[in-house]
Amino acid sequence: MKNATFQLIRCLCITLLLISQTSAKQPSNLGAPDRHPNAKIAIVAHRGANNIAPENTFAAAKFCHKWNLDFIEIDIRTSADGIIYLIHDLSIEKFSDKKISFNKLHSDQIDQIDAGLWFDDKYKGESIPRLRNFLQWARGHIKVYIDIKDVDPITFIQIIEETKMSDQIFYWSNSEKIIREIRRIAPEYQLKMNAHSVEKLIEVYNQYRPEIIEVRAENLTRPLIEKIHSLNMKAMVYTTRNDEYAFSRAIQLNCDMFNTNHPRNLINIEHDLLSQQNHSNNQKHN
Template structure:
């Protein structure tokens, strides 16, 4: 049994403000294999790395990102809310964020809003397309990605498709589980269908991590990378 690929959810979001260059750098420092990031466009069409529809929670500004101009977004403080030491962190533009990832860490781009083709092209021009994948909670965006950019790998949620067969029928590359539907039989079935298995879990319950390791989940989309690695080590290489 091999070590799981670590997907750092919104960067190292327990150590630095989520979806910032600081969280990206900390994720790389901690040994993450992939960074998960969220993408939305500004009013003038600039793609930014931001989870929420509004900037209220994670910056010193207020309002919907889609109603703000990039010149104003670029001046927001996206770090002070987390800790004073991160004051001055900015909401990253996607192009700059991808430049910082290139050759250092792979990318999982969750499209909150935006054109999948534009994101695909930004990855391709940097030679990052083969190691990246995408997902969206927006059904229309998922359908658009499947139709317009079939060479950009796509993930589906088990809670959306309900079966391995439906994931395959949707030409998915990755099938993501949550703790309530993670079972070893489903993992084996997905792997037999050549799907990459992934678990999303934002908590720190050792039992969830233990179950994931024993089920043989290939990728872990998580916040607590350090605890997972300790649990994984305990199971894969128990002390004599």
């Protein structure tokens, strides 16, 4: 009996795992979602369309452009010979069995890495993009949120200027040194900082005077969003979860941006919510 119960539980676990793996990836033939005419929230695709194509690649970025999204979020690191690339992890184990840090590799080695095969066979041959090449493509296609992991600020600024993207990006880094250096040299670049409370917001505002404040969905409150707006900053909500409540709450609180792994679902919820509001308003006038 115990063995039969164990086998049943094992089968259920395998089934649930397969379902979750299937649902995590969406079909790649999806057209542009239908945004409501009154849509206001700017949609930021976290690492690109990362449930359809491998994150931080041209493939993931091109879906964002195809879907008419507002921003794509990318992560950047520097190679051993000083070339800046789009990659989130310091380890390259996702792409290779080599146990070596990304920043120990030279650009000629990085350019040979297959950044797509781990995700799906159809993305075999997808490369790790260089930041310069990516921004040259992005200009005129989509705006970019840049999460700076490890770069030389001077080199970063040179690339932004040479690709003429200074008015089409905003950035953040976990390194206070990098933020302060970029802020000193290029104060016109829009900076994003994080805050989980009104008290933290005021602290961050006094230190950096950022243009954008990111709030995690679990910390989303009306007083915090209202305070962000009162200081003439934009409020960006962030969650990697497919969180319908967070999507709806952000729209209802008039948040300016949403950083999400599920842009299409956010658009659908936004469309339904705004349609309901329009219907309700029409009934009141009638």
